Amino acid sequence: MTFRIRAARDADLQHLYEMAKLTGGGFTNLPPDRRALVAKLERSHAAFSRTAGALDDELFVLMLENADTGEVRGTCQIFTQVGQRHPFYSYRLGTLTQHSRELQRTFRAEMLSLTTDLEGASEVGGLFLHPGERAGGLGLLLARSRYLFVRQHRARFADRILAELRGVIDEAGGSPFWDGLAGRFFGMNFQDADQFNAINGHQFIADLMPKHPIYTAMLTETARAAIGLPHPSGRAAMRMLENEGFAYENYVDIFDGGPTMTARTDRVRSIREAADDRVISVDRGGGAEALVATGVLGDFRCAFGHIRHEDGGIILSEDCARALDVGAGDNVVHVGRW
Structure with a gap:
């Protein structure tokens, strides 16, 4: 069997919906909501139809299909410029050092600060491979095809590129990070917040999230332990990103605490070596x-x-x-x- 990556079509809605139902939560870019998926396909269709080469706020959806049968087995997405429709929020993990002369002690406190530092970057995301096809390098084909697409349309993408990895999700589908931090302010569980964000965007974070830095020492132990860790199923994806030249620079997802990896677009290995x-x-x-x-x-x-x-x-x-x-x-x- 030979597989290929191609542009998404309007007829792919059912394929996307069936895959979205298999994600298991925490997968913002592929929500199991037909209205949201229709909007994605419409936005992608408009992006593929626009021939002008300038950078704009666009989304490209790609599909993995069996070239012999036409059966769809995976998908991935590329955002040209995040944070244009809604603010693109991240937490930045930093350190505050303070010294007490009387105690002769230095205290270093880790803090999470809400930031829009990554606004304007391009993003690779939305990668999902059907569980029955997770062999033979098809995940690699999905992931790296995006970089060849970027290279083919370089003027349509920013000079910085990011990838958000899903964070730690427990067996019940909850997020220790969300429960220990944002959930205390929002009065909703992780699944509801994640679904709301996937459909409506990040603005409710701006409306309700405290703007002051959060000391990690004030979080639960389980929440602290989840900061910057990918979901076990995402460890291979993190290694692939690192092989491409992406690095974790202390940015984490505001919902599940998963790591956000960043790179200079022209230094991404698949783009540079193609x-x-x-x-x-x-x-x-x-x-x-x-x-x-x-x-x-x-x-x-x-x-x-x-x-x-x-x-x-x-x-x-x-x-x-x-x-x-x-x-x-x-x-x-x-x-x-x-």
Whole structure:
């Protein structure tokens, strides 16, 4: 079987809804709400349709499908510029050092400060892979295809890019971080707040969240322990982000305390190392494993393939060429599979 990444279509609503029901909560970018998903698809359709190259507030939704059967098995999203419709809030974990001359002691207190530092950055998010397909590197294909899309449309994205990882969620679907902090001010449980945010945005945080820094020593032990930790299912995603050059710089999600990873867009490894080439022929031979992409906007496609360099271009594996609908004379962008 060969899988490919393609642009989302209006007909993908049911696929998105079925996947959203499998996320298990804490997945703001893929809420199990048809109205919210329809709005995402409409916004994505508008982004794919706009041909102007300038940076704007847009969302691109991509789908993972079986190239042979058309069956959809995953999805991911790219936001071009966060914080334009609603403030993009994060907590920044910092330290306040104070010294008492009389006691001859220095006290260092950790604090969480509400911030919009990351406003204006691009974001990769909304990645979900069907549980039955979590083998064979398809999560890697979903994740890294986004960077090739960014490279193909570089003017549409900011100079900084971020990724929010889902934080620790307990067996009951609750968040220790939320229960220990924000839940005390909002009078609602984590699931309700998360769903409200997914549909209505962050403005209620601005309305109700205390603006003063929060001393972490005042939180419960379970809440403190969750700060900056990804959900166990997100550890592999965190390693992939680190391999791309993303780093955790003490920004955490305001709902579940999960880490927010950031990078300079042009320094993301898949963007930096990708190369453009012309396909000179297609065959069944071997070669180096790679992610290969072609097309712009709604015609963008990406798949795994094998390539061999020859004078004047590359020889592309037959299955990849079929999945991407390319042949001799077509141009592709590719980056090594690592």
